[in-house]
Amino acid sequence: MEVFDEYESEVRGYIRSFPTVFDKAVGSELFDEDGRRYIDFFAGAGTLNYGHNPERAVEAQIQYLQDRRIAHGLDKATVAKKAFLETFIEKILEPRQMEYKLQFTGPTGTNCTEAAMKLARQATGRNLIVAFTNGYHGHTMGALAVTGNQAYRDESYGARGAVNFMPFDGFLGDMDTLYIFERYLDDKGSGLEAPAAVIVETVQGEGGINVASSAWLQGLEKLCRKHGILLIVDDIQVGNGRTGKFFSFEEAGIRPDLICLSKSIGGGNPMAVLLINPEVDVWSPGEHTGTFRGNSLAFVAAKELIDQYWSDDHLTQEVYRKSEIVLETLRGLRDEFPQLNSRVKGRGLVVGIETPIDGFAAEVSAAAFERMLISETCGADGHVNKLFVALTIEDDILREGLDIFADVFREVARKHA
Numbered sequence: 191m192e193v194f195d196e197y198e199s200e201v202r203g204y205i206r207s208f209p210t211v212f213d214k215a216v217g218s219e220l221f222d223e224d225g226r227r228y229i230d231f232f233a234g235a236g237t238l239n240y241g242h243n244p245e246r247a248v249e250a251q252i253q254y255l256q257d258r259r260i261a262h263g264l265d266k267a268t269v270a271k272k273a274f275l276e277t278f279i280e281k282i283l284e285p286r287q288m289e290y291k292l293q294f295t296g297p298t299g300t301n302c303t304e305a306a307m308k309l310a311r312q313a314t315g316r317n318l319i320v321a322f323t324n325g326y327h328g329h330t331m332g333a334l335a336v337t338g339n340q341a342y343r344d345e346s347y348g349a350r351g352a353v354n355f356m357p358f359d360g361f362l363g364d365m366d367t368l369y370i371f372e373r374y375l376d377d378k379g380s381g382l383e384a385p386a387a388v389i390v391e392t393v394q395g396e397g398g399i400n401v402a403s404s405a406w407l408q409g410l411e412k413l414c415r416k417h418g419i420l421l422i423v424d425d426i427q428v429g430n431g432r433t434g435k436f437f438s439f440e441e442a443g444i445r446p447d448l449i450c451l452s453k454s455i456g457g458g459n460p461m462a463v464l465l466i467n468p469e470v471d472v473w474s475p476g477e478h479t480g481t482f483r484g485n486s487l488a489f490v491a492a493k494e495l496i497d498q499y500w501s502d503d504h505l506t507q508e509v510y511r512k513s514e515i516v517l518e519t520l521r522g523l524r525d526e527f528p529q530l531n532s533r534v535k536g537r538g539l540v541v542g543i544e545t546p547i548d549g550f551a552a553e554v555s556a557a558a559f560e561r562m563l564i565s566e567t568c569g570a571d572g573h574v575n576k577l578f579v580a581l582t583i584e585d586d587i588l589r590e591g592l593d594i595f596a597d598v599f600r601e602v603a604r605k606h607a
């Protein structure tokens with residue numbers, strides 16, 4: 191690890207939690223440079239929903255490179271982009287009666303959320319964005335302004351104006367948090383300007399696996415419509431089938447104006463797409479530009495993966511089935527150690543267990559790594575052990591990983607009991 195310790199910036203993060211030099215990876219298994227095998231319960235924080243190096247996508251990319259097809263195209267028309275667009279429209283948008291334009295932003299999630307907020311401001315002529323407590327939307331300055339976790343925010347970064355936070359569903363226990371937002375919007379004395387948009391995750395991944403109910407999301411949509419506010423759903427982490435259906439908001443039946451997609455869409459390649467209600471598409475040509483929009487290899491992989499996994503609802507059913515397996519283990523641990531006051535959280539395969547003891551979840555995650563299981567923690571206080579498996583994980587690997595997780599959870603729990 192010396193070269194990393196000596197030359198890589200202090201900013202490095204995951205390398206500290208998982209200190210080994212990774213080399214190969216297939217599906218839900220990773221191998222380090224010494225050939226040691228690790229089970230992946232992290233899935234690149236939602237980037238590897240289809241596992242590492244999914245076979246069909248890899249084969250298609252190899253062929254694409256071998257044939258010397260266009261690798262870098264800015265936002266020019268390419269055969270790879272055309273094939274992706276046609277497949278995405280046919281397999282994802284049309285079956286859901288969704289009419290959206292696609293914008294390929296710079297290839298990170300944060301660039302996509304930036305683009306969504308800029309466009310919402312332009313389209314409405316308003317400035318304010320409303321974000322929610324414990325939201326996470328990325329680390330460029332606009333995206334950071336709507337990210338709640340104090341650990342990422344620093345006064346020295348300068349102004350983060352034109353953003354207001356409102357309580358997310360469940361933030362105030364059983365209280366209807368939308369009522370507060372509604373009062374602020376309705377009362378001219380609240381001090382809240384008319385917002386251009388709200389930006390929301392349906393399940394807050396980094397923020398601690400907080401699930402918004404369908405009723406809350408429907409209420410939010412209604413409030414947005416009433417006040418001419420655009421609804422941005424950030425589906426970067428929990429889209430692409432993570433909650434079962436392709437989009438996380440499908441169960442709630444809402445129609446966001448802007449949808450941010452990234453992470454798993456490119457099957458592990460950098461790629462981000464902003465879906466835009468055509469009425470809101472007020473960009474002039476090249477107005478939100480960037481060198482790496484339209485990553486050909488990502489288009490090739492994305493097309494293959496959508497063809498493979500979204501031509502029917504098999505993957506959705508698999509997510510529901512595997513979710514029950516993970517939840518059963520987590521509920522068992524919660525019930526085994528009632529004194530810890532742990533809570534099982536999540537929906538689909540965005541699941542975790544929250545234990546309100548400082549350092550507990552980090553200890554479990556570190557102990558899991560010792561046993562060759564990679565899993566992370568989340569939440570503003572780092573209280574949640576997040577089990578983020580590939581949607582395609584084989585049952586035997588899933589059970590092997592869950593057994594390891596349960597063992598280390600018990601070990602740490604006994605120390606704290």
Ligand SMILES: Cc1ncc(COP(=O)(O)O)c(C=O)c1O
Pocket residue numbers: 235297298299300301303326327328329391395396424425426427428452453
């Ligand atoms: C919901 C959400 N939005 C935005 C981002 C930022 O994406 P990126 O890290 O690719 O910039 C993330 C990353 O974890 C995310 O989970």
